[in-house]
Amino acid sequence: MNKTRIMGGLFLALSLAACGEKKTEKEEEVRFLVSSPLKIDTSITREYVCQIRSIQHVELRALEKGYLEQVFVDEGQAVTKGQHMFQIMPVIYNAEFQKAQAEANFAEIEYQNTKQLADQNVVSATELAMVKAKLDKAKAEQALAQAHLKFTEIRAPFNGIMDHLQVRLGSLVDEGDLLTTLSDNSQMWVYFNVPEAEYLDYKLDSVEENYKKVQLKMANHQLFDHTGVVKTIEADFNNETGNIAFRATFPNPAGLLRHGETGNIVMHVPLKNALLIPQKATYEILEKKYVFVVDKEHKVHPREIKIESEIPDLYIVQSGITEND
Template identity: 55%
Template structure:
């Protein structure tokens, strides 16, 4: 019995030892090899992004030019109108009466002038009286033109093709004061997009050797879609904003389908060429307190963290300004499995193939 117990215990110990050896063997066989690679340098184009304000090419306020009751509204908010189209009508009764009175004065002054002129030609009256009669006629004509102008001002017409804005608390029968705001009118066929550029970037732009062609930009809308029309940078404001250190640029976009409206916001995407810029995969970096780091791997496989300065980004790629040399090896994958000071088995991966296949293997 005792012998049997000893044999059983021995068998168990042997099994445990064998299992332990197998586990160590498996661990040894499963030891991870980490891929490492180098940065590469290439010419590329990145989009500098700027918050922008979108304005209609023409955007004006329509105001009452005469005092009176609002008799008719011929359009609705948001309606497309043509140049010269009648929008509002102020009650014209008083102005019509004044115009008729002025017309009567003209007829009277003309008859008087014709009579005096005929008498002057016969030397019955002096030429001075004819001159005075002519002056009275001219004055009457001027007063008629003034009355007709006031009458014309009771009709508010569109000065250009555009879109009618919101009505500003005006309804049929409202008593309007001279100069009271009725609505706005926007010509959205072409849009002006304003964006602020920091002084350093302005200087880079201003000091370039430019040809006659203007820079083209794109517009990213609030829904993250890119507007279908390209814009052209046309003007720069004369003064810097001393508070922000920025200067305003203006890009012009055609708006054939009327997608853009006055007052919208978006982001200008301005393509910038970068020569021999250092590139690394985004997945090879980690972040600590808003700073980007990579794990450098030396010849002995030791890991050391290294901060990198990012100048821009593309899809799955960071563009590095400082922190890496072209011959530096950095950890490509498995960043969460290691820590600073660890030693690893490293397998070198061609950096060009890494960059070219990022979109296929992006984490």
């Protein structure tokens, strides 16, 4: 009997406590900040790996065979157009030139004498023509010998900077042997590859001059002081990569850039009527982006969106929502 009363009292106490909790419990309201996408003109930044090349980069090779008699320049030296850089021993070529010159002088004297005789009708016009042909041949051989002699002097074809020496003083060089390379770094050509879709964007929007201007991020992650301009685009796409090569030209007055460097091209792409949303307003499931959209009844629904690009703290939406959502 007492046990029954105790159990009944305990049940009554628990019931009263539960009723008390229900009365005191209040429904909590959670508020969220909502906003609509922003539609404005903006720009995005794209980067492309690039290779830096001198506007002129040529190999200097020996045009004649012989011993390298003199070297007037050093590795890494700046040279000017026409500057004497190498001298191949000219003794043999000089002797051949003098011989050809003497033969030309002899032929000239013979021609003048024959011409005087022809004027006096002592010799025929045919004989005079043969002597004249002999003179022309001697002059041609003289010019050829002079060219061979001149080829022993290797001069700079343009203003530039020397690379390392491939031969040393006293070396026996053959015709066509590489002596050094020369680079004109006053302007630099920078090559980078662009995917097909971005190439089409560029061509459709290239009426804007600012789109053609690009920046160069060097290997130390600093931007080069001067702005470049896209000058040319290759004719064909690479079928293996789906890319096409662009070439931008950069001024290089201080000579900071050198042939063979690498970096990144930074291109600012204008976007008109871009739809922007905060990145923190999205969430991701299985590599798909979603946002919560509030309907007319103030109910929240998830919706998948596609991202075209991103800028700091913002996404540029390609599809999925409108500016009125």
